[in-house]
Amino acid sequence: MILKNGLVLKDNNLVQLDVEIKDGKIVNIGNNLEGDDVIDVKGGWIVPGAVDVHVHLREPGYEHKGDIKTETYSAAKGGITTIMAMPNTIPVPCDAKSAKYVYDLLKEKSLVHAYLYGSVTKNQKGKRVSDIEGMLPYIKALSDDGVCVNNLRVLKKAMIEAKKHNLVIASHAEAKKFDEPMAEYEAVKREIELANEVGCKYHFCHLSTEQSFIAVKRIQFINKDITCEVTPHHLFLHDKCIAQNPNFKMNPPLRSFRNMQFTFRSILEGISTIIATDHAPHAENEKAVSYEDAPNGIIGFETLFPLIYTGFVMTGRMTHAKMIEVLTTNPAERFNLPYSKIEVGSKADIAVLDIKTHRKYTKEEIVSKSKNSPFIDMELCGYNVLTLVDGKVVYNGLDAKY
Numbered sequence: 001m002i003l004k005n006g007l008v009l010k011d012n013n014l015v016q017l018d019v020e021i022k023d024g025k026i027v028n029i030g031n032n033l034e035g036d037d038v039i040d041v042k043g044g045w046i047v048p049g050a051v052d053v054h055v056h057l058r059e060p061g062y063e064h065k066g067d068i069k070t071e072t073y074s075a076a077k078g079g080i081t082t083i084m085a086m087p088n089t090i091p092v093p094c095d096a097k098s099a100k101y102v103y104d105l106l107k108e109k110s111l112v113h114a115y116l117y118g119s120v121t122k123n124q125k126g127k128r129v130s131d132i133e134g135m136l137p138y139i140k141a142l143s144d145d146g147v148c149v150n151n152l153r154v155l156k157k158a159m160i161e162a163k164k165h166n167l168v169i170a171s172h173a174e175a176k177k178f179d180e181p182m183a184e185y186e187a188v189k190r191e192i193e194l195a196n197e198v199g200c201k202y203h204f205c206h207l208s209t210e211q212s213f214i215a216v217k218r219i220q221f222i223n224k225d226i227t228c229e230v231t232p233h234h235l236f237l238h239d240k241c242i243a244q245n246p247n248f249k250m251n252p253p254l255r256s257f258r259n260m261q262f263t264f265r266s267i268l269e270g271i272s273t274i275i276a277t278d279h280a281p282h283a284e285n286e287k288a289v290s291y292e293d294a295p296n297g298i299i300g301f302e303t304l305f306p307l308i309y310t311g312f313v314m315t316g317r318m319t320h321a322k323m324i325e326v327l328t329t330n331p332a333e334r335f336n337l338p339y340s341k342i343e344v345g346s347k348a349d350i351a352v353l354d355i356k357t358h359r360k361y362t363k364e365e366i367v368s369k370s371k372n373s374p375f376i377d378m379e380l381c382g383y384n385v386l387t388l389v390d391g392k393v394v395y396n397g398l399d400a401k402y
Contacts, residue, residue, distance in 0.1 A: 001391065002035040006046040006352065008342055009320050019046055021348045024391035029344060042398065044352035044385055047324060048340040049081025049112075050304060051331040054145070054170070054205055054229060054276035056297070057083075057114075060105060061090025066281035066369040068109035071301070074279075074368035075112050076395040078301040079351030079384030082113040082337055086145045087124065094119040096134035103138035111394050113349070115140040115337060120158045120169060126151050129158045136165060141335055143170035145205055146251075148187050150176045156194055163200040168335055170203045173212070174252070181259065184252060185211040192219050195226055203334065204228035206278050208252045210262040217271045227334060229274035232300060232307045234263045237374060246287040246294035248374045250280070268317060273330045277304050281370030299368045303361060303375045305353055309382025348391035351384045352398075359383075359402055 001021045007014040008029060020028035020035060052075065058066040075083055085106060093099035099118055106114040118139035122128045126149050132142065142162055148171070149155040162169050173187035188204060192215055195202035207213060207228045219226050233250065238260040242248040255263075266272040280297030287294050308327060312318035318326075332339035340349040358381045363371050387395040 001037045001039065002033050003046055003350075003352070004033070004038050004040045006041045006044055008046055009324070012319065012321060014045060014320065016043070019342065021388065021391045024348055026342065026344055026346050026348050029342070039386065039398070041352045041386060043356060045355050046342055047079070047351050047353060048328045048342060049349040049351045049387065049389070050079055050327040051082040051337060051339055052080045052277050052279070052301070052304065053084040053274065053331045053335055054278045055083045055085055056088065056278075056280045057085050058281055059089065060102065064283050065286070068105060068114075069111065070367070070369040071279065071281060072109070072111040072114065073395070074299070074301040074366070076387045076389070077367050077384065077397065078303070079305050079353065079387055080112060080301055081349035081351065081387065081389050082115070082332065082339065084115045084117060084140060084335060086143060087117045087119040088146045092119050092123045093117070093135065093139065094122050095131040099135040099138040112389055113338075117141050117143045117145070117170065120144040120149055121154060126154060129154060129161060132158070132161045132165060132167070140337065141168040141170055143172070143205070145170060145172045148172050148174040148176070152190065152194060155191070156198060159195060159198040159200040159202070163198060166201070168201040168203050170205050172205050173207070180253060181209045181255060184209050185215065188212045188215050192216070192226060196223050200225075202226045206231050206234065206252055206276070207266070207272065208234040208255050208263055209259050213262055213266045213271050220271070227274070228266075228272050229276045230263050230266060230272045231276060231278050232304060233298060233374060234260065235267070235275070236307060236311055241374070242291070244291040245374070246289065246291050247298060247372050247376070249291055249294050249296055250278070250298050251296040267326060273326065274334060275304070275308060275326045276331065277301055281368055282372050284371055287372045297372070299366070299370050299373050301368065302366060303373065303380065305351065305384050306361070306380035306382040307375065309353065309355065310380045314381060348388050350388040352386040353382050354385045355382050357381065357383070362402060365402055
């Protein structure tokens with residue numbers, strides 16, 4: 001396969017080149033390459049597929065919201081070639097049997113590379129540590145995302161076990177008995193102290209407050225194994241955007257404009273090193289209620305690349321290379337996942353971004369089973385138009401009309 005007339009990042013410049021793929025790997029990059037299977041990418045930027053380490057696929061247990069096939073196709077449409085699925089399913093992967101069951105479903109149905117989180121505590125109840133050793137063949141990391149492990153004795157025990165097996169714990173920081181936004185910061189503060197004491201690999205999901213970022217920045221001077229991620233919605237939206245629209249309801253909630261600015265700065269300053277979607281589909285009728293009654297969560301796969309390209313690269317706040325770092329390299333390396341580079345010999349997990357066209361994101365184009373995006377009708381650039389996983393086309397939107 002030849003990807004013809006593409007742009008490749010070379011020495012910090014986009015250069016028009018062709019990319020040849022054979023047996024799932026990049027075998028040649030150059031000009032005027034020829035072959036039998038040629039795809040004209042029409043000047044699209046050929047990039048490594050994104051690695052999204054925070055997703056909710058809903059299957060098994062909540063298939064009315066989304067399922068593995070619909071949501072991984074949505075990931076493929078967005079140019080995401082590797083995902084890590086959170087454990088809030090039925091069953092919760094918390095022991096060998098349940099983890100194997102969910103793992104096998106992912107292997108059978110996913111259109112992209114899919115890895116699994118095991119739960120930190122049994123059934124995410126926060127009372128007893130999961131059978132971490134039993135889950136080892138099936139999981140890449142641990143999380144109780146969606147709920148905070150407020151029992152610090154249990155959390156410390158899980159940290160010790162995670163350290164033993166070299167696993168990252170990904171935390172949903174939300175301390176009980178505190179109102180937002182202090183609930184996030186209080187959890188971050190105490191979990192930093194505990195993780196630093198134990199010496200385990202610790203990662204904060206979807207941080208969104210000034211004080212949380214300051215706390216992480218301080219600890220990183222002495223402990224680089226405590227990291228954090230941010231989401232596109234906390235980067236580009238704030239609480240004045242909500243207007244009681246259920247598609248703007250998530251957890252953590254949208255913060256003040258100042259906190260949004262600090263979230264943005266955290267990426268630019270290297271405090272946060274990963275951007276992840278927290279893709280969380282809900283059935284349309286579940287969001288078609290009042291803001292107060294609506295469930296938390298929004299979808300994010302299909303807008304990840306265009307939001308970051310439009311909001312960071314086009315505005316000159318981020319280089320092309322830095323965008324690939326925060327969307328692909330950093331998340332993959334943090335969670336010990338394979339990933340691609342646009343170079344000869346690399347595996348061919350590839351996205352192609354249209355960086356010429358500016359257009360609105362529409363509800364009609366969404367391929368997720370859910371339509372709960374706050375970015376509908378936003379004009380963006382940098383949409384993905386072609387996705388390859390192991391050198392095979394899993395999404396082709398080169399000729400799509402929007």
